[in-house]
Amino acid sequence: MSTESCEPDCDSTRQIPFEEFVAARAGVLRRTAYLLTRDNHLAEDLVQTVLAKAWRKWKRIKGSPVPYVHKMLINEHLSWRRRRWNGERPTEFLPEGADRDPTDAVGPKFDLWEAVGRLPKRQRATLVLRYYEDLSEAQIAEVMGCSVGTVKSQTSKALTRLRRDPTLDGTYIVADTGDGGRSL
Known part of the structure; x- marks a missing residue:
């Protein structure tokens, strides 16, 4: 198998560009984050936080980055429970839930x-x-x-x-x- 046709999740010595990895795996990471958080916005925040941390360490990741980034996702999710404040501020009125399908509930x-x-x-x-x-x-x-x-x-x-x-x-x-x- 040539390294040119290597998918972003295969184990190879070739360094996969960060942008290529994100393009290929962002959907899977968002789905996993959603299943962990049960909230689309928190899932987006979780993935964004993990990808920002992964970007800083990208050149040091050896082999397939998929298990490494998955581990980062789980660890970040578990560490959020220790935080006292998650950036939300109470408001007088709740926003409309226009992006939710009422039949989902x-x-x-x-x-x-x-x-x-x-x-x-x-x-x-x-x-x-x-x-x-x-x-x-x-x-x-x-x-x-x-x-x-x-x-x-x-x-x-x-x-x-x-x-x-x-x-x-x-x-x-x-x-x-x-x-x-x-x-x-």
Whole structure:
């Protein structure tokens, strides 16, 4: 395989230009950030913060930048919980929610996202990386900077909380499909 046709997420000795990486991966990073934060604006802020930090370190990143930037995204998200102020100021009137589709808040899909949103951040992160990013337990452990056992216990605790959540009413059952895939 020639390095000229190398995608931004392949492991290669060729240094991928930052702009090329952002063009190829920004959508995936925004989706992951949204699944972690459950807010489009916070997700944008999270991705922008991570990409700004990655840009400063870009020349020092060896190999594929994808795992490195994913780890930065998770770490930044987890560090936000320690912040006392996130830049928001209260206002007298709430803005119109014109960019939201009112039908999104109806039905079991909304209930599941509400339940996932109530999970602690580390548990939510393990579910997002496992079931939406389709990473293995070892990859998640690497991204989150913890052991595989911690990933397993966080995932187990998260799934137990979801199973016991009264708003889901048994609608969703987490199952292993048997072929290595997982479904919620």
